[in-house]
Amino acid sequence: MELIEAIKSRKSIRGYKSTPIPRETLTEILEVATRAPSGLNCQPWEFTVLGGGVLDDLKRALEEYIRAGAAPDPDFQTEALTGVYRKRQVELGIALYQVMGIAREDTEKKTQWLLKGMRFFEAPNAIVVSIDEEVSGLLATFSLGAVTQTIALAALNYGLGTCIQGAPVFYPQVVRQIAGIPESKKLVMAIAIGYPDWDFPANKLHTTREPLANVVAWRGV
Numbered sequence: 681m682e683l684i685e686a687i688k689s690r691k692s693i694r695g696y697k698s699t700p701i702p703r704e705t706l707t708e709i710l711e712v713a714t715r716a717p718s719g720l721n722c723q724p725w726e727f728t729v730l731g732g733g734v735l736d737d738l739k740r741a742l743e744e745y746i747r748a749g750a751a752p753d754p755d756f757q758t759e760a761l762t763g764v765y766r767k768r769q770v771e772l773g774i775a776l777y778q779v780m781g782i783a784r785e786d787t788e789k790k791t792q793w794l795l796k797g798m799r800f801f802e803a804p805n806a807i808v809v810s811i812d813e814e815v816s817g818l819l820a821t822f823s824l825g826a827v828t829q830t831i832a833l834a835a836l837n838y839g840l841g842t843c844i845q846g847a848p849v850f851y852p853q854v855v856r857q858i859a860g861i862p863e864s865k866k867l868v869m870a871i872a873i874g875y876p877d878w879d880f881p882a883n884k885l886h887t888t889r890e891p892l893a894n895v896v897a898w899r900g901v
């Protein structure tokens with residue numbers, strides 16, 4: 681797939697076919713993605729690739745955890761958005777609920793949607809991106825972003841879709857226990873990955889972006 685076309689066509693996929701991804705394909709994607717740049721070439725990324733019974737167990741455990749009302753306890757604190765950032769977050773939520781036909785006051789359907797996210801949107805595979813506790817500063821965590829986007833782009837070449845997900849790693853103890861990830865590894869992000877179900881309504885969403893003029897300053901150009 682042509683590069684610019686790939687970048688433009690990547691979008692978060694929240695509905696998947698159940699077909700598992702061959703291990704060789706996942707290997708190729710991760711191999712090419714680790715060509716991503718990293719601060720001082722420290723290559724801080726570590727991946728735990730999940731599928732089959734292990735992923736089923738994790739989906740079930742996360743769902744039970746949420747249903748039990750467990751409070752999130754992420755390895756990295758996330759910021760509560762305010763101002764224009766909060767506005768964009770709200771717009772995304774409205775757009776997703778709209779395309780999914782979920783009414784604002786329908787708490788049951790909203791809960792079901794949240795749980796679907798915890799089940800990695802029923803993706804047949806998921807990748808947990810983690811980092812050793814020894815390296816968790818700016819250079820390292822930024823580099824994890826680079827490799828994560830590269831995975832999302834490389835996946836397109838194999839007809840695969842992805843959804844980068846913070847939500848599952850808000851419950852790192854559950855993920856660690858079922859995925860067999862040691863305590864010394866800090867969970868940064870999860871990636872749902874699989875063949876997109878293009879009939880699934882949320883996959884039709886095309887999110888907006890701020891016009892470039894609002895986020896760029898030109899000096900001497």
Ligand SMILES: Cc1cc2nc3c(=O)[nH]c(=O)nc-3n(C[C@H](O)[C@H](O)[C@H](O)COP(=O)(O)O)c2cc1C
Pocket residue numbers: 690691692693694772797843844845846847848869887
């Ligand atoms: C750091 C990060 C965390 C995210 N966490 C979630 C998540 O927990 N659940 C979800 O549905 N999407 C999640 N997303 C996907 C974003 O909502 C999505 O990238 C954004 O709305 C732009 O839409 P697009 O990916 O379709 O272009 C996350 C994306 C990033 C980069």
